[in-house]
Amino acid sequence: MLSDITIGQFFPGDTFLHRLDPRTKLIALIFLMVAIFVFHTFGVYTALTVFTLALVFASKVPFGMILRSLKPLLWILLFTFFIHVFSTPGESLLHLWRFDATLEGIERGAFISLRLILLIVLASLLTFTTSPLKLTDAMEALLSPLKRFGVPAHELAMMMTIALRFVPTLIEETDRIMKAQESRGADFSEGSLMARIRAVIPVLVPLFLSAFRRADDLALAMEARCYHGGEGRTQMKALSFHRLDGLAFVFTALFLIILTISSGQLGGVLWG
Amino acid sequence: MAIVLQDVSYTYMANTPLERQALSGISAVIQEGSFTAIAGHTGSGKSTLLQHLNGLIHPTSGQVLMDEVNLQGKGKAERRRAKAAARQVGMVFQYPEQQLFEETVEKDIAFGPRNLGLSEEEIEERVQSAMELMHLDYKAFKDVSPFALSGGQMRRVAIAGVLALRPKYLVLDEPTAGLDPRGRRKLTETITRLHREEHVTIIFVSHNMDDIVRLADRVLVLAHGKLLAYAPPQEVFQDSRILEEAGLQPPEAFKLADELRQAGFDIPAHAMLEEDIVSSILRLYRQGR
Numbered sequence: 001m002l003s004d005i006t007i008g009q010f011f012p013g014d015t016f017l018h019r020l021d022p023r024t025k026l027i028a029l030i031f032l033m034v035a036i037f038v039f040h041t042f043g044v045y046t047a048l049t050v051f052t053l054a055l056v057f058a059s060k061v062p063f064g065m066i067l068r069s070l071k072p073l074l075w076i077l078l079f080t081f082f083i084h085v086f087s088t089p090g091e092s093l094l095h096l097w098r099f100d101a102t103l104e105g106i107e108r109g110a111f112i113s114l115r116l117i118l119l120i121v122l123a124s125l126l127t128f129t130t131s132p133l134k135l136t137d138a139m140e141a142l143l144s145p146l147k148r149f150g151v152p153a154h155e156l157a158m159m160m161t162i163a164l165r166f167v168p169t170l171i172e173e174t175d176r177i178m179k180a181q182e183s184r185g186a187d188f189s190e191g192s193l194m195a196r197i198r199a200v201i202p203v204l205v206p207l208f209l210s211a212f213r214r215a216d217d218l219a220l221a222m223e224a225r226c227y228h229g230g231e232g233r234t235q236m237k238a239l240s241f242h243r244l245d246g247l248a249f250v251f252t253a254l255f256l257i258i259l260t261i262s263s264g265q266l267g268g269v270l271w272g
Numbered sequence: 273m274a275i276v277l278q279d280v281s282y283t284y285m286a287n288t289p290l291e292r293q294a295l296s297g298i299s300a301v302i303q304e305g306s307f308t309a310i311a312g313h314t315g316s317g318k319s320t321l322l323q324h325l326n327g328l329i330h331p332t333s334g335q336v337l338m339d340e341v342n343l344q345g346k347g348k349a350e351r352r353r354a355k356a357a358a359r360q361v362g363m364v365f366q367y368p369e370q371q372l373f374e375e376t377v378e379k380d381i382a383f384g385p386r387n388l389g390l391s392e393e394e395i396e397e398r399v400q401s402a403m404e405l406m407h408l409d410y411k412a413f414k415d416v417s418p419f420a421l422s423g424g425q426m427r428r429v430a431i432a433g434v435l436a437l438r439p440k441y442l443v444l445d446e447p448t449a450g451l452d453p454r455g456r457r458k459l460t461e462t463i464t465r466l467h468r469e470e471h472v473t474i475i476f477v478s479h480n481m482d483d484i485v486r487l488a489d490r491v492l493v494l495a496h497g498k499l500l501a502y503a504p505p506q507e508v509f510q511d512s513r514i515l516e517e518a519g520l521q522p523p524e525a526f527k528l529a530d531e532l533r534q535a536g537f538d539i540p541a542h543a544m545l546e547e548d549i550v551s552s553i554l555r556l557y558r559q560g561r
Contacts, residue, residue, distance in 0.1 A: 064287070179328045180371040183363035184433060185387030202383065205373035209419075 009065075010131050016244060017059045017129040022138035024245040028252045029126050035256055036118050044263050045114060051255065052118055052125075061128045069124040070117060077113050084109030132164040137239055140230075154230025162218070170211065177206050273304040275325060275361070275441065279334035282320055282497075286332060294320040295497045297334070302475060304440065307467050309484040309505065310477045312494035313519035318445070318477050319366075321494065325443050325475065326361035327354060359388075362439030366446050369418075369426035377403075377421075377429050378414035384437045402436040405470065406462060424455035428462075435466075442466065444476040448483075460487065481523040485509065485544045493518050506542050525549045 012018075017025070036048060056066055070077075086096075090104030127135065140157035147153050178188065181202045188199050282295040295317045302308050302325075312318050323329045324336050327343035336343045338357040345354035365371065374380035378399055385395045400410050406428040413421075418429050427447075434442070447463065448456040464487060466472045478484055484491050485505045493500040493508060495518040501508045508514055509522050522530075525546045529539045532553075539552045 176365065177371055179323065180363070180365045180368065181383075182328060183326060183365075184371075184384035184437065185359070186383075187387070202371075202373045206371050210370055 009128065011059075011061050011065070011128045012131075013060055013129065015058055015060050015129070016248075017055065017125070019244060020248055021239055021241050021245045022130050022134040023141055023239060024241070024248050025126055025130060026135075026138050026142060028248060029122055031252060031256060032122055033119060035259060036115055036122075039259060039263050041263050044259050045111065047255075047259060048118060049114065052121055055125055056121065059125055059129050061125070065128065066121055066124065069128075070120055073116070073120060077116055080116065081109040081113045084112055132161065134239075136161040136164070137235065141239060154233070158230075166211075166214070169214070170207070173210055174203065174207055177203050273339045273440075275302040275339075276337040277301070277324070277334070278337065280321075280324060280331040280336060281333045282317075282324070282329065283332045284320075293497055295324075295331075298494075298497075298499050299334075300492060300499065300502050302441075302473070304473050305471065306473055307487060307489050308473075308475045309488035309491040310475065310494065311479075311481070311484060311491055311518065311520055316494040316518070317497040318494055320497075322363070322443055322445055322475075322477065325441070326363050327358035328363070359437065360439055361441045361443055362434040362437050364431055364434050364442065364444040364447060366449060367427075368430035368434070369423065372418040372426060372430055372433075375417060376415050377408070377418050380418050380429060381433045381436050384433055388437065398436045398438065399432075402432040405435055405466065406432040407458070408432060424451055424459070427451065427455075427459070439472065441473040441475065444474070446477050446479065448478075448480070463487075481505075481509065481521060482525070482545070485523050485526075493520070495519065506544055509544060510541060 032048075032051075035044075039045070039048075056063070085101050085105040086099040088102050088105035088108050090102035092100040093103055093106075094101040130138075136157040139160065140153050143151060143153035143156065178186075182188070186199055186202055188196065188203075191199070277298050277300045280295055280298040281293070284290075284292045284294055298321065310318050310321065320329070324331060324343075325338075327336070327338075330336075330344040338354075338360060341353055341357035342350075343354050343358055345351035372380050374383065381399045381402055382395050385398045390398070399414075403410050403413065408425070408428055413425075413429075418426055421429065431444075431447070442463075444463070448459050451459060460483065463474060463476070467474045476488075488505055490503060491505040491508050492502045493514060500518050501511070501514050509526055512522070515522055523544055525548070526544045529543050529549050529552075532549075533539050537556060539549065543549050543552050
């Protein structure tokens with residue numbers, strides 16, 4: 001169960017997606033996400049799906065891993081799908097109590113689900129091909145113009161780095177504590193809802209304690225190494241744009257422009 | 273009665289690119305009443321092996337038999353039998369004090385027996401005797417918060433929490449790690465007494481070869497998930513190739529004996545502990561050599 005969590009998991013590799021500057025990837029991702037939200041036509045969605053699949057293929061991240069990143073959101077996907085199936089007005093296919101499943105609803109549900117899937121897959125592609133360190137560097141770099149308005153860019157990036165760094169540690173820790181309590185006869189998989197909630201306490205208390213202890217240790221270690229915030233801090237591996245990044249920008253821009261021009265002509269509007 | 277490992281292999285995250293074989297083809301019999309040490313370098317598969325002993329994880333291939341019951345039961349009835357069998361094995365993880373969570377020492381130790389569904393009197397009786405075994409005064413400690421105790425005391429509370437389950441087999445993963453020398457010695461003595469007087473079968477992981485020679489009657493040496501040796505420690509440590517391959521340091525006294533032997537002194541091969549070496553040297557000295 002706990003090993004299903006793929007957030008922040010990085011797949012080292014040497015594809016062009018890995019080599020791109022993280023800022024390029026982050027900006028391109030933001031534009032692609034906007035595109036996914038803005039366009040409604042069949043043709044554009046086909047193009048976006050093909051584009052995403054091509055990126056997945058190019059990244060050489062195993063397809064199973066991509067599917068696993070969707071797994072935690074399976075219920076949200078199903079829920080969204082069925083809400084649309086039953087709430088869109090149109091020709092009734094199936095009557096259940098007060099609700100009608102409609103053909104239009106199925107169509108719309110499928111597209112909304114596809115939209116969510118594309119968003120998740122693109123976002124996980126970013127984390128699969130970018131090391132967490134580079135990702136937060138990119139975030140800091142992109143946010144730094146906002147420093148003038150009091151946005152603590154460095155602190156936000158540092159918080160994210162630390163949070164990402166400790167996700168696997170805490171997962172491991174949870175696993176270990178659960179096993180220890182299981183060895184003392186605790187049961188996490190059986191019993192009523194109340195019993196299961198109560199069964200979590202013996203895991204949560206030690207987990208919180210150790211998280212606080214870790215936070216203390218980390219703060220001490222950082223201070224001992226003279227960490228004093230982002231002021232005047234340089235990077236060992238400074239980010240730099242290369243020709244590949246220029247190409248990627250041009251390509252993404254062209255792709256999006258073509259989508260915008262053709263969106264009126266291809267397939268027709270699916271919904272308003 | 274015994275715990276039987278039959279060709280146990282285990283793979284982490286099977287069928288993903290992160291797949292890693294932690295154990296391969298381990299076969300061993302751990303007899304009831306024995307005192308078994310498990311040695312190996314970090315990442316050799318020790319912890320994974322331990323978790324097989326009470327069914328926390330099941331082998332990817334092969335099987336673990338606990339008093340002839342397969343710990344990986346198929347079907348409901350078999351699974352219940354497996355669970356009951358696994359309860360015979362008490363598991364003390366590394367730094368067990370990190371699993372404490374209750375408000376008082378008594379409640380924390382009672383957690384295990386309470387999960388077994390025992391009566392209140394039985395629970396209290398078990399808590400008392402477990403505390404006694406771990407040298408914790410029942411009256412003085414029962415209402416104290418476990419988080420107000422010293423590291424060594426916390427560890428003893430945690431071990432008492434496992435002993436309260438009355439296991440036939442006790443598995444300990446580096447029980448003395450992080451304790452000061454005195455706490456180390458006391459805990460080692462307690463474990464030895466559990467074995468001798470309470471007849472609990474002990475299986476423990478240790479990086480301290482002196483402890484292994486001193487305590488264990490057999491040592492199971494792992495390297496890269498494979499079984500390198502499973503024999504009395506005196507035998508295993510005489511074969512320097514095994515130690516080298518496992519990346520282990522021989523006991524300190526053993527190294528001294530080796531050097532003396534190379535310098536031409538007659539030190540018997542079974543001498544491995546400090547006291548053995550000292551008496552050998554004394555004997556040689558008295559003989560006027």
